[in-house]
Amino acid sequence: MKRVDEYFTIGLQHRADGKPCQDHALSGHDAQEHAYVSIADGCSSGGATDMGARIVNYATMQAIKNMISWRRKYDLVADMVTDVVSQRLLTIDRVHRELHMQYEDLLATNIYVFSNQAHTYAHVVGDGIIAVAMVNGSTEMWRYFWADNTPYYPAYDLGKQEQFIIAHGADGMKNRLTEEQWIIGADGQVTCVGITEQMILHGMRGVTIDLTEKIRCGLVKTVAIFSDGAELVDGLTWQQVIGQSMAYKNVTGAFVKRRMMRLMRDVSKEYKGPLDDIACAAIHFS
Amino acid sequence: MPRLNDSMEFGKIGGANGFGFSGIRTEHLGATEYTLVTIAIDVTGSVGGFEAELLRCLKTAVDACKKSPRSDNLLLRVILFSTIYANGVEELHGFKPLADIDPQKDYKQLRTGGGTPLRDACYSAIGAMNAYGKKLSDDDFGVNAIAFIITDGDDNASAATENMIKQEIAQAISGEILESMVSVLIGINAASYKNELEEFQLNVGITQYIDAGDATAGKLARLAEFVSRSIASQSQAMGTGGPSQNISATI
Numbered sequence: 001m002k003r004v005d006e007y008f009t010i011g012l013q014h015r016a017d018g019k020p021c022q023d024h025a026l027s028g029h030d031a032q033e034h035a036y037v038s039i040a041d042g043c044s045s046g047g048a049t050d051m052g053a054r055i056v057n058y059a060t061m062q063a064i065k066n067m068i069s070w071r072r073k074y075d076l077v078a079d080m081v082t083d084v085v086s087q088r089l090l091t092i093d094r095v096h097r098e099l100h101m102q103y104e105d106l107l108a109t110n111i112y113v114f115s116n117q118a119h120t121y122a123h124v125v126g127d128g129i130i131a132v133a134m135v136n137g138s139t140e141m142w143r144y145f146w147a148d149n150t151p152y153y154p155a156y157d158l159g160k161q162e163q164f165i166i167a168h169g170a171d172g173m174k175n176r177l178t179e180e181q182w183i184i185g186a187d188g189q190v191t192c193v194g195i196t197e198q199m200i201l202h203g204m205r206g207v208t209i210d211l212t213e214k215i216r217c218g219l220v221k222t223v224a225i226f227s228d229g230a231e232l233v234d235g236l237t238w239q240q241v242i243g244q245s246m247a248y249k250n251v252t253g254a255f256v257k258r259r260m261m262r263l264m265r266d267v268s269k270e271y272k273g274p275l276d277d278i279a280c281a282a283i284h285f286s
Numbered sequence: 287m288p289r290l291n292d293s294m295e296f297g298k299i300g301g302a303n304g305f306g307f308s309g310i311r312t313e314h315l316g317a318t319e320y321t322l323v324t325i326a327i328d329v330t331g332s333v334g335g336f337e338a339e340l341l342r343c344l345k346t347a348v349d350a351c352k353k354s355p356r357s358d359n360l361l362l363r364v365i366l367f368s369t370i371y372a373n374g375v376e377e378l379h380g381f382k383p384l385a386d387i388d389p390q391k392d393y394k395q396l397r398t399g400g401g402t403p404l405r406d407a408c409y410s411a412i413g414a415m416n417a418y419g420k421k422l423s424d425d426d427f428g429v430n431a432i433a434f435i436i437t438d439g440d441d442n443a444s445a446a447t448e449n450m451i452k453q454e455i456a457q458a459i460s461g462e463i464l465e466s467m468v469s470v471l472i473g474i475n476a477a478s479y480k481n482e483l484e485e486f487q488l489n490v491g492i493t494q495y496i497d498a499g500d501a502t503a504g505k506l507a508r509l510a511e512f513v514s515r516s517i518a519s520q521s522q523a524m525g526t527g528g529p530s531q532n533i534s535a536t537i
Binding site for chain 1: 312313314315316317318424425426427428
């Protein structure tokens with residue numbers, strides 16, 4: 001059985017500046033064991049990226065629903081990613097034209113997780129964290145960030161790829177995306193197990209983590225995704241934020257919201273709490 | 287908490303023997319926050335004669351709560367108190383969502399008789415909210431609480447002491463478990479016990495005492511309205527860190 005839930009909240013900086021929350025999260029599932037979650041993080045220096053984050057997020061969710069409704073048999077996760085990404089782009093393009101939105105309004109990162117009976121994978125375009133809580137009590141985490149805090153956004157696929165490469169030094173082969181892999185052991189020990197630099201051209205396509213085998217072997221309890229706001233919670237390291245965010249007491253109903261709301265409340269008692277907006281969403285397998 | 291049945295479980299209040307309660311298992315709850323509501327009703331011998339109106343009052347209050355926008359965030363426990371019950375207190379039902387309660391079908395005619403274990407009723411009402419509230423809080427639910435103890439007389443037959451109630455109330459309002467707790471002692475047909483009930487309220491720390499006047503149909507209808515309005519108010523206060531402020535001092 002798969003359960004899904006999501007949460008997003010405004011951070012201290014945007015609250016103080018009178019700005020809206022630019023993070024957004026969605027989740028969905030159906031009786032056929034499809035489960036999907038998606039988060040988007042709007043660019044602070046963009047336009048109305050609170051709207052952009054929502055549009056990107058809804059576009060991803062609609063793309064996933066379209067993929068489900070096509071009932072196509074996918075042998076490769078890569079084919080699923082291609083279909084979702086292309087459908088997402090079509091929706092973003094159509095909606096922003098219809099709403100006469102500025103291009104800058106659409107600048108939002110996107111991470112989503114899709115799971116059906118055959119496959120489970122996470123796909124990230126931009127930055128953020130993917131975390132997998134294992135049945136054995138450990139948690140595996142992948143953290144993505146771009147040099148100069150200049151991430152690739154899905155909306156750049158609307159003809160802005162070249163400008164993006166130029167902004168990063170005009171060499172698409174340059175390593176500008178960093179992937180850090182961390183593990184929180186069952187004993188709480190936090191270990192960095194690898195740092196990989198990736199080329200701009202690779203990062204622009206997005207990074208896929210195929211979790212199919214781990215799920216099939218029954219090793220996974222929860223897959224969760226977090227915006228980079230999880231790295232800016234006053235009083236906690238980002239690894240602590242991830243670990244504590246996924247310590248669900250029970251997984252009925254609004255389980256992600258309950259855990260995150262409690263965590264933010266608790267950390268705000270002694271510290272400032274979330275400085276940046278945070279979005280997270282999770283699929284729990286039981 | 288040991289398992290009582292599939293959806294409800296049983297818990298003990300404090301360390302006192304004989305004081306227990308039931309509540310829906312938290313695995314069946316989906317919202318982020320809940321207001322625990324306890325209504326304790328005096329069914330002693332002196333209530334005989336207006337028990338039908340009292341029952342109507344209870345049904346009206348619960349029906350009104352079911353229509354509240356916050357109804358999905360309420361968990362209601364109803365207890366009856368009298369010495370006709372083994373431990374002075376009997377649960378009509380434990381903490382459960384309003385969607386699972388049909389007052390018109392579930393609340394049968396009240397049987398009256400016996401003496402007034404008012405302190406036991408207060409201890410059970412507040413203590414159960416603390417114990418069940420802790421379980422909810424431990425499971426990350428936001429939780430506050432409100433209790434109504436409706437009586438027509440002073441205590442004359444309790445095992446619980448004022449100090450036991452005082453400790454439970456102190457814990458309830460400390461903010462450690464419940465975000466906030468409001469308790470209301472309501473006297474009906476209790477004009478002759480006004481002083482004793484007010485003294486009891488002050489001694490143990492109950493938030494307020496309200497003299498609802500005579501047990502007329504009109505007064506009890508207003509009492510039902512007061513109860514449902516107060517519940518809605520306390521539920522809306524969730525997340526503010528404090529109790530609701532607009533509970534009327536009169537009915």
